[in-house]
Amino acid sequence: MSGSVTAPGAGGRPDGDDDEVRSTVDTATAPEAGPAEEVLAADEPAVAEKVDPEAPWERLSWRMLLVYPLGMLTRLLPLFLISLWLGSNRSNYWFEIVIVSMVILGGVLRWLSTSYQVGSTHIILRKGFFSRQVVTVARQRIRSVDTESDLFHRVLRVSIVEVGTGRSDSGKSDAERFRLDAIDTALVEPLRDELLKHRRALDPSLSEEDEVQWGSKYGEDIARWKVTWARFAPFSFIGFGVLFSLWLITWQMGDMHDRIMDLAVVEGTIAWLDSLGQPWASVGKCVAIWAVAGVLAIITYAIRYGKYALTDHGQLLYVQNGVLRRKHQALDKARLRGVEMRLPVYLRMLGGGRLEPIMTGTKKGATASTLLPQAPIKDVRRVAIRILGDSTPVTVPLRRHPWKAVRRRITRGLLPFWIVAGLIVLVRIDSGPSADIWVEWGIPAALVFLLLLAADRIRMLGHALLPGMLVSSHGSWSAKRTVLEADGIIGWTVTQSVFQRSAGVATVAAATPAGNGVYSVMDIDADEAWALAEALTPGITDVWHHDADPGGRVSPSLGVRRG
């Protein structure tokens, strides 16, 4: 793997990079009215008027019939390996045969049912064998043509092409995507030129060299992955996720679960742990599971983020990820509204953290773009400063919240304790002295653990108000420091529970289209709640602004009663 990144539109250029190559050109906004893309049933009249009778209907490359099963089977390879290893004394292989034939059949059906047309006003994709769908995209609204290809695609000289309209990917289902998987690589470049013709005419600054640069190694390196970063991997939930899915697979595979549990190592460890007596046996088992998950996490982390690089290309930030499935993502700086430093306590204790962008139109959840995976906190700070172009939001000491907020961290932090303790007591009442050990160990352990967490919450709680920027920090188990631009805020909410009202604190939430959608400052002084909103969005309180001083305590979430 050469590590080089090819130019967009040259997804299949034989340059020795056997990874998936993908690039995005996605900068401007398209404020025109009307839907950019539509998914319709095949027989609707709306489709008929968009079809260009002149233009020919194209099909996917026939080589896709080879690529698709190969790709699918590679992804299923772990499953096959496990089933062959642990099921080696079976005489029938119906499981493997059924899966392979279903994959091949699926490929054939997809090839038969997919066709596309580049018309004069719209591009149209027909797909789906059992339920026919037609995706139409107005050519004027096309904003990006991404190409990607992995190992098999490159060997057989085909590429995946995806046409984007700049609509956020988050709400898009597979059915809505204009995605050609896969067409002949030789056809990609002409298709791309054709589809982006109007963009070049529209924006003279978008020259072809720029596009080449965006997809190339050109640009300033901000961060690159280091092997030592993998030390943070066991302190994340990736490993548990992988372990859990493997465990589910073993249940699927008949006697495999029993076979694993019967392995000498596993049996020996469990027997040794059981011999330690009750509280330690459970703790030991947890540690053992965590150790296995940690190894899996290091492997997964290295595969997912190996070759990670973050480069600055002027208007775009360019994130590359992945060893096996290579992902190249272009993040438009115009859509960036801030950054979120994730500093969960288990990672922070080792001096680690991660960095997420707060931007509009990115995917949410597992597929969200990450600016920096688990990395040393020094690098997290450096990258955050580099991206924000200002060190103040990252380094400024935060304003502390009133002491009532501190008290609330402890009372609220101990809520789970009362539930846990109550359940343990109930179990003790129900099942008798055999549960005494849990009363003795479980309750103090829960108390100490939750008090430590509460202390950490107190330490992390704070906010800072900078010109045009809101910095807020809270949490412990999932602590975050969020930097949000005031320009990105589109509404404010002040929330108070009954307890917050009696303590005279309030939670202020800034709504934004970017990232999570809402970023809140927890438990600030009730009187400051709307002052904070006013400072960042002047005039937000509008006609509800109360001029006179009513005296006494007034709740910002209920408002002053009109006289």
Place this chain on the structure above:
Amino acid sequence: MPDHAVPLRTNGDPLVSSAAPGQGGAHALREPRPAGDGGSPGAAPDAGDALLTSNRVLVTAPRHRIEKRTALLFVIEGIWSWAVLAGLQIAWFYWGDNVMGFWNWVALGVTVPFAFMGIVVAPWWRYLVARWDVSDTAVCSRQGWWTTQFRIAPLARLQTVYTTRTLFERWFGLATVNASTASAQGTVQIRGLNLADAEALAQHLIAIANLDAGDGT
């Protein structure tokens, strides 16, 4: 729409009308920071104390109440969700192996007070809290019971305005107006308007929101 009791104050800012700088609150804050602050070398960067010229900004309660029969709607909705839980417990009681055993009592003891709060207390409390208001430039709502929230969204940032009516709302002749912004969490939801009011409010909001050409992000 009724006339505003309080005259609108506007400073020409197209986004939201607001008080003149220096008057009540933090309007002057968008201007560049004075050169003097942080002048002494080595001074710790300030975390916003200087920006909060007044750290007491108060809001008045929104003017409009919702329809009184909405409380009954809340009661019915409350019953509906607790009925499912009660049904599960009854099923557990009848078909569980340990008839009215220890854990049945525990579950019942937890359910009854919460259900009482949910069905009897919460609806009236929610009715008392719920208020809404609209100005020429913003829409706000107050809602909740145990936890109350006061939400303001500038009309310039509205993306869609729509009304919804659930089955129960149709029985009562009520409707819900949703003024949604580009943020999933920024939607101002006003429940318990009668149908005519809801449609008038939605039309009013749509008419104002349409004036703005931006994409609201």
